[in-house]
Amino acid sequence: MAQSIRLAVIPGDYIGPEVTEEALKVLSAVCPAYDIKVDPTHYDLGAQRYLATGEVLPDTVLDELRQHDAILLGAVGGRPGDPNLPAGILERGLLLRLRFELDHYVNLRPSRSFPGVPTPLASDAEIDFVVVREGTEGLYVGNGGVVRRGTPQELATEVSVNTAFGVERVVRDAFVRAQGRRGRLTLVHKTNVLVHAGGVWSRIVAEVAPEFPDVTVDYLHVDAATIFLVTEPERFDVIVTDNLFGDILTDLAAAVTGGIGLAASGNVNPDRTAPSMFEPVHGSAPSIAGQGKADPTAAILSAALLLGHVGEQAAAQRVEDAVAFDIAARVDAPARTTSQIGDDIAERVSN
Amino acid sequence: MAQSIRLAVIPGDYIGPEVTEEALKVLSAVCPAYDIKVDPTHYDLGAQRYLATGEVLPDTVLDELRQHDAILLGAVGGRPGDPNLPAGILERGLLLRLRFELDHYVNLRPSRSFPGVPTPLASDAEIDFVVVREGTEGLYVGNGGVVRRGTPQELATEVSVNTAFGVERVVRDAFVRAQGRRGRLTLVHKTNVLVHAGGVWSRIVAEVAPEFPDVTVDYLHVDAATIFLVTEPERFDVIVTDNLFGDILTDLAAAVTGGIGLAASGNVNPDRTAPSMFEPVHGSAPSIAGQGKADPTAAILSAALLLGHVGEQAAAQRVEDAVAFDIAARVDAPARTTSQIGDDIAERVSN
Ligand SMILES: CC(C)[C@H](C(=O)O)[C@@H](O)C(=O)O
Numbered sequence: 001m002a003q004s005i006r007l008a009v010i011p012g013d014y015i016g017p018e019v020t021e022e023a024l025k026v027l028s029a030v031c032p033a034y035d036i037k038v039d040p041t042h043y044d045l046g047a048q049r050y051l052a053t054g055e056v057l058p059d060t061v062l063d064e065l066r067q068h069d070a071i072l073l074g075a076v077g078g079r080p081g082d083p084n085l086p087a088g089i090l091e092r093g094l095l096l097r098l099r100f101e102l103d104h105y106v107n108l109r110p111s112r113s114f115p116g117v118p119t120p121l122a123s124d125a126e127i128d129f130v131v132v133r134e135g136t137e138g139l140y141v142g143n144g145g146v147v148r149r150g151t152p153q154e155l156a157t158e159v160s161v162n163t164a165f166g167v168e169r170v171v172r173d174a175f176v177r178a179q180g181r182r183g184r185l186t187l188v189h190k191t192n193v194l195v196h197a198g199g200v201w202s203r204i205v206a207e208v209a210p211e212f213p214d215v216t217v218d219y220l221h222v223d224a225a226t227i228f229l230v231t232e233p234e235r236f237d238v239i240v241t242d243n244l245f246g247d248i249l250t251d252l253a254a255a256v257t258g259g260i261g262l263a264a265s266g267n268v269n270p271d272r273t274a275p276s277m278f279e280p281v282h283g284s285a286p287s288i289a290g291q292g293k294a295d296p297t298a299a300i301l302s303a304a305l306l307l308g309h310v311g312e313q314a315a316a317q318r319v320e321d322a323v324a325f326d327i328a329a330r331v332d333a334p335a336r337t338t339s340q341i342g343d344d345i346a347e348r349v350s351n
Numbered sequence: 352m353a354q355s356i357r358l359a360v361i362p363g364d365y366i367g368p369e370v371t372e373e374a375l376k377v378l379s380a381v382c383p384a385y386d387i388k389v390d391p392t393h394y395d396l397g398a399q400r401y402l403a404t405g406e407v408l409p410d411t412v413l414d415e416l417r418q419h420d421a422i423l424l425g426a427v428g429g430r431p432g433d434p435n436l437p438a439g440i441l442e443r444g445l446l447l448r449l450r451f452e453l454d455h456y457v458n459l460r461p462s463r464s465f466p467g468v469p470t471p472l473a474s475d476a477e478i479d480f481v482v483v484r485e486g487t488e489g490l491y492v493g494n495g496g497v498v499r500r501g502t503p504q505e506l507a508t509e510v511s512v513n514t515a516f517g518v519e520r521v522v523r524d525a526f527v528r529a530q531g532r533r534g535r536l537t538l539v540h541k542t543n544v545l546v547h548a549g550g551v552w553s554r555i556v557a558e559v560a561p562e563f564p565d566v567t568v569d570y571l572h573v574d575a576a577t578i579f580l581v582t583e584p585e586r587f588d589v590i591v592t593d594n595l596f597g598d599i600l601t602d603l604a605a606a607v608t609g610g611i612g613l614a615a616s617g618n619v620n621p622d623r624t625a626p627s628m629f630e631p632v633h634g635s636a637p638s639i640a641g642q643g644k645a646d647p648t649a650a651i652l653s654a655a656l657l658l659g660h661v662g663e664q665a666a667a668q669r670v671e672d673a674v675a676f677d678i679a680a681r682v683d684a685p686a687r688t689t690s691q692i693g694d695d696i697a698e699r700v701s702n
């Protein structure tokens with residue numbers, strides 16, 4: 001059945017547009033064989049737009065984004081320490097605003113090892129897990145404040161907000177994913193210190209578990225989880241965790257599986273009340289922009305997640321297979337530019 | 352000059368007493384040569400006491416602990432999932448209560464690699480850094496609460512509290528340490544999301560920096576810091592960070608340098624208004640208790656930190672050197688029991 005995907009594309013800053021172009025190239029190459037039409041509309045958002053116009057995410061643009069089936073984002077962010085970019089303005093005003101407004105409560109971050117890819121670990125055990133990071137609560141809500149700013153009496157607070165509603169929906173999503181995988185779910189939290197938030201997470205996991213008798217559940221404190229991520233990452237199947245712990249664990253997970261050049265992510269609204277957004281975990285990397293050095297693999301894998309989300313499993317699998325093949329071929333091969341990697345993967349998916 | 356150390360000893364649970372005994376053995380062995388007298392008083396606190404009596408940390412015991420020059424703690428904690436041990440009761444009621452009551456605002460966690468010790472990393476670059484973790488604020492204050500507990504409308508909050516007073520004193524401590532080491536200080540936070548708390552941390556680091564012109568300062572988001580801890584841990588000298596980030600980073604740091612069997616820590620009150628407390632980073636490990644399998648090295652290194660804190664640098668160095676020698680000798684040698692390791696290190700320091 002022919003499907004047409006109204007795709008909002010936010011290339012962003014620096015290497016963002018470079019990797020996004022390759023992801024679109026691969027989408028264009030894979031889609032015809034599956035009778036999928038991609039209809040992209042580009043949106044200029046990010047540091048450069050903010051610096052030029054003072055606009056972060058105009059409401060009219062947000063409204064337009066809502067009219068799409070999915071969003072593909074490259075990376076946004078200015079030069080580190082740019083005095084014209086207040087701390088957090090793009091994060092809070094654009095990236096997190098999109099996650100919250102579009103109710104991306106499942107922040108999905110798969111981690112797998114690719115044979116032949118060098119990793120910082122001595123072990124080459126096969127790694128294949130997915131982190132289901134809550135995306136709309138926790139310390140990311142922006143609750144908190146400052147009194148007596150800039151004085152010796154300054155007091156700054158940050159409030160982590162956790163609701164049964166918010167926790168249950170992401171926990172259920174994680175159980176379903178575990179059921180479709182190797183049947184292991186690990187809750188990661190810090191229940192021995194964060195007893196209030198920890199209580200709701202533990203209670204809900206315990207309550208939902210009996211509905212999934214084929215899923216084995218365990219629990220790790222976040223500090224212990226970081227240890228296992230480097231000593232025994234193969235033990236994990238599905239990790240469910242809160243917004244901040246998920247942020248930390250997925251960067252670490254990306255590092256142990258070969259770097260954030262390969263780490264894809266989906267900001268998913270499973271209820272489909274708004275478009276989901278797919279983006280590489282990496283940032284805009286100003287220092288390597290414009291040199292053809294950016295690895296577009298994470299952006300291409302994010303496009304594969306997007307295809308899977310809109311129901312095009314076969315096309316998604318084809319992209320993933322092509323990426324795995326391409327990565328294997330990198331071993332002992334000369335380095336390629338961003339667009340050469342995109343070309344090679346595009347060619348492989350269209351064959 | 353002869354010094355007598357009034358030492359409060361809290362062996363704790365499971366392997367806690369096993370490793371503490373070895374740490375005391377090494378202290379007894381090293382002290383005579385430096386004219387140090389250790390006068391230990393044991394305090395029975397932890398899961399077993401709580402389960403037997405319902406007491407966590409009676410005020411009278413806390414008052415007695417205050418009368419000491421330092422505290423040596425083994426590890427406290429019951430069997431995982433013990434229904435008679437409410438989540439967090441020992442952590443909040445004992446460990447954290449001690450840190451807060453005794454104003455342990457510098458939670459000091461050195462990480463170094465020992466030649467020959469297997470680590471999960473492929474690289475064997477030399478690692479030698481120290482994390483200065485804030486110990487009395489952040490998400491550890493226990494601020495927060497729950498409404499509609501156990502219902503679908505449950506809301507749980509956790510409040511991170513950050514004061515200029517609390518941040519400045521730990522930041523200053525970290526600068527001084529960096530000055531006495533390789534002159535590099537890295538602030539780790541998540542200023543792009545936690546803009547309120549991040550603001551006070553960034554501002555104070557920037558304000559204090561000019562007083563330490565020989566210290567180079569940089570900044571990493573906590574997620575990026577976990578990446579560098581596995582890809583390039585040798586880049587770090589002193590890390591200063593908040594209570595929760597410090598908790599996470601130091602377990603990861605322990606893992607990359609050879610495991611929490613080697614990781615020592617000091618809960619330090621630099622103003623000496625109350626005794627500082629020294630403890631291995633590891634827990635009470637019920638599953639290996641009673642078998643002579645626990646590695647007492649972290650406890651012994653914690654005793655060395657204790658000696659340094661009370662001004663006995665030479666004795667501290669002697670213990671550290673003996674430990675380094677002992678660790679090097681482990682390579683390709685048969686495994687020893689907990690007490691054999693303690694004996695060997697004790698013998699080496701007394702020679
Ligand atoms: C840029 C930042 C707001 C974001 C986050 O903290 O979620 C990023 O680190 C990520 O993981 O997507």
Ligand SMILES: CC(C)[C@H](C(=O)O)[C@@H](O)C(=O)O
Pocket residue numbers: 192193223442443446447598632
């Ligand atoms: C046991 C727990 C309260 C403690 C902490 O979170 O600080 C531990 O993990 C540590 O690092 O000392």
